[in-house]
Amino acid sequence: MRKFMATIMLAAGASSSALALAQGPGAAPLADTPADGGIVVTASRSGDPVSGDLVGSSVTVLDSEALELRQTRILSDILRDVPGVAVSRSGAIGGKTDIRIRGSEGNHVLVYVDGIKASNPYQGEFDFAHLIADENARVEVLRGQQSALYGSDAIGGVISYTTLSGREAPGWSLRAEGGSFGTFSTAGRAAGTVGDSFDYALSASYLTTDGYPTAPGGTRDIGSDNLGTSARFNWTPGPDFRVTAVARYNRTKADYNDQAITAASPVILGYPVVTAVDSPGFRYRNSSFSGLLGAELDLFDDALTTALSGQITDVDNDNYNAFGYSYGNRGRRYRANFVNTVRFGNDRVRNRFTAAIDYEREEFRTVDPYGYAFTGKRHIDNWGFVTQYDVTVDDRLALGASARIDANDRFGDTTTWRLTGSYILPTATRIHAAWGTGVKSPTATELFGYYDGVYIGNADLRPERSRGWEAGVEQKLAGDALVLGATYFRNRFFDQIETAYAFVNGSYVSTSRNTGKTSRQRGIEAYANARFGDWRVDAAYTWLKAPQTVLVLADPAPANGGWQDPVEVETQAIRRAKNIASFNLSYVPQDLPFSATLTVRHNGRQRDYAFNSNYQYLLADLKAYTLVNLAAAFDISRAVQIYGRVENLFDENYQEVFTFATPGRGAYGGVRVRF
Incomplete structure (x- = not known):
């Protein structure tokens, strides 16, 4: 951390001298809001805008300005x-x-994109490699167990990414930029209103890059082409009735490297381990289409709201090697949601009761041109029944309770719940707390495998479960211009699913199993947000203690190269550093056509898995790193802006995933036109 703080001071000194529509799952149109303490929609299944000051769970809002x-x-x-x-x-x-x-884990985070559940039905999680940022968008990150609201996958929290509506962010814009590693990106947006009842927003983003070598000592550049498009329409024929339609298409074509043991492989405890290697011809293509159609009706002067929506997500993934098509998968999800919200009370005490019914069917199959895998279609059906009650007193005290029953045709019924509370003291000090449970259903590949006799499914898997609580304090100072906050949390995970490798009949096979063990996590989250005149500061810090018991090789390799049995070792969970921090300082003078932002991100020391020739686990150490970015923009006129940025300013050499190289310093510049 000393290195991190020193870097912040150095970079800050150098720099000084030199919600639009926030529609989460089932939400209603909202205005754009500032970060933390603004409007939140993911904390309630009602879709009502809720002040961040009245949410017991920890939530962060990244607005379009950020x-x-x-x-x-x-x-x-x-x-x-x-x-x-x-x-x-x-x-x-x-x-x-x-x-x-x-x-x-990564598949313990539920992701919504424009109100649509976005995870790949085949893989059981969302890969953020396929989401490039749109012009005019907003992000909410709701942390802690949220399965009582959203069901499976929401053990760690919920991320909702939303493009802005035409009513909240009207106008046309076009951006184009180029830079290091043969990178070119562009984005366009057309948004506005037609009369008083209709608004639209059409957006598209494209990024292509030649990339760079990711294999240690390699020369093959790993490039990609990424396209994202979206269309949003809202029709309000009367003050009490609304119809929303959303369509999104994303496509990623990217190179990747295979992994193998070579003469240049890293050595851990005397074992040469699997590493990324140049693999000409290896590439993949991922495409997805998703759509949503929903309607809301308000009755009795907004005392009752009934909402009905349906959505579809269709994901295709295809992989190629040097000889042609290798394998692929197909996943499709159908969802339907029926939500009723009743509001009652008076100016001092406001009550809200929400009941929701969710239906979901996931269909998936493996594509195998060689005939080694089962390629028939399988499916999983799930019904979810949600109740949520919230009460607010004098806009200071907010209490909430929610419960959910999921009826799954593979696993039977599961029940989750959550309690939340928030209170603002007269000193502008807010205390908040939450306590709840979470669940994650096994994925298609864990249940059924995807390569017969090699990657074997386990139909007897049980859902993973979690229970945890958090308590935090937030202080506003200088007339709300400065917000300081910290939260302590503790979690327990039960029945976690892990991949097990074994040597059977002369070949290596893998399957999934419930460990039957309990793991515990605890940590502290702290943040500071300041808005003073032309300056904007956003800082965050996380301390995480996440012990994990793993079965690994802990002793040097035998001199004769023979077999060694693994042993249980307790370590920090892989790819989760104990210390993570970020610092953003923006200067946006109102009287000058100029803005600049310094970003510093620190990731502490962490561990990752490595594999020897017998596919036994070893632990690899990844060093801490700090990345510094500088960005600036200049308005030539009210319609034209030029901008540029430098990423990894100090050319840090680091790894996020064992053996995969990361980019060095890069510079980018472009022009944006608004009209």
């Missing part, structure tokens, strides 16, 4: 600035990108 000032192109990059969040990308842009919250 995305623009930090010149965010890959959405996962700005998530590094959220307390409790750990990000890991396997190599270059397009490499698998996992988000972990409070020590959870």
Whole structure:
């Protein structure tokens, strides 16, 4: 941390001298809001806008201004600035990108994009490699167990990414930029209103890059092409009735490297281990389409709201090697939601009761041109029944309770619950707390495998479960211009699912199993947000203690090269550093056509898995690193802006995932036109 703080001071000194529509799952249109303490929609199934000051759970809002000032192109990059969040990308842009919250796994984080559940039905999680940032968007990160509201996957929390509506962010814009590693990106947006009842927003973003070598000592550049498009329409024929339609299409084509043991492989405890190697011809293509159609009706002067929506997510993934098509998978999800909300009370005491019914069917199959895998279609059906009650007193005290029953045709019924509370003292001090449970159903590949006789499914798996609580304090100072906050949390995970490798009949096989063990996580999240005149400061810090018992090789390799039995070792969970921090300083003078932002991100020492020739686990150490970015923009006129940024200013050499190289210093510049 001393190195991190010194870097902040050095970079800050150098720099000084030189919610639009926030529609989470089932939400109603909202105005754009500032970060932390603004309006939140993911904390309630009603879709009602809720002040962040009245939410017992920890939540961070990244507004459209933050995305623009930090010149965010890959959405996962700005998530590094959220307390409790750990990000890991396997190599270059397009490499698998996992988000972990409070020590959870990547598939323990539920992701909504424009109100649509976005995870791949086949893989059981969302890969952030396929989401590039749109112009005019907003992110909410709701942390802690949220399964009582949203069901499976929401053990670590919920991330909701939303493009802004035409009514809240009207106008046309076009952006184009180029830079290091043969990178070119562009984005466009057309949004507005037609009369008083209709608004629209059409957006598209494209990023292509030649990339760089990700294999140690390699020469093959790993490039990618990434396209994202969205269309949002809202029709309000009367003050009490609304119809919303959303369509999104995303496509990623990217190179990747295979892994093998070579003469240049790293050596751990005397074992040469599997490493990334140049693999000409290896690439993948991922495409997804998703759509949502919903309607809301208000009755009795907004005392009762009934909402009905349906959505579809269709994901295709295909992989190629040097000889042609290798394998692929198909996943499709159908969802229907029926939500009723009743509001009652008076000016002092406001009550809200919400009941929801969710239906979901996931269909999936493996594509295998060689005939080794079962390629028939399988499916899982799930019904969810939700109740939520919230009460607010004098806009100071907020209490909430929610419960959910999921009826799954593979696992039977599961019940989750959550309690929350928040209170604002007369000193502008807010205390908040939450306590609840979470669940994660096994994925398609864990249940059924995907390569007969090699990657074997386990139909007897049980859902993973979690229970945890948090308590925090937040202080507003200088007339709300400065917000300081800290939260302590503790979690327990039960029946976690792990991959097990074995040597059977002369070949290696893998399957999934419930460990039957309990793991515990605890940590502290702290943040500071300041708005003083022309200056904006956003800082975050996370301390995480996430012990994990793993079965690994802990002694040097036998001299004769023979077999060694693994032993149980307790270590910090892989790819989750104990210390993560970020610092963003923006200067946006009102009287000058200029803005500048300094971003510093620190990731502490962490561990990752490595594999020897017998596919036994070893632990690899990854050093701490600190990355510094500088961004600036200049308005030539009211319609034209030029901008530029430098990423990894000090050319840090680091790894996020073992053996995968990361980019060095890069510079980018472009022009934006608004009209």
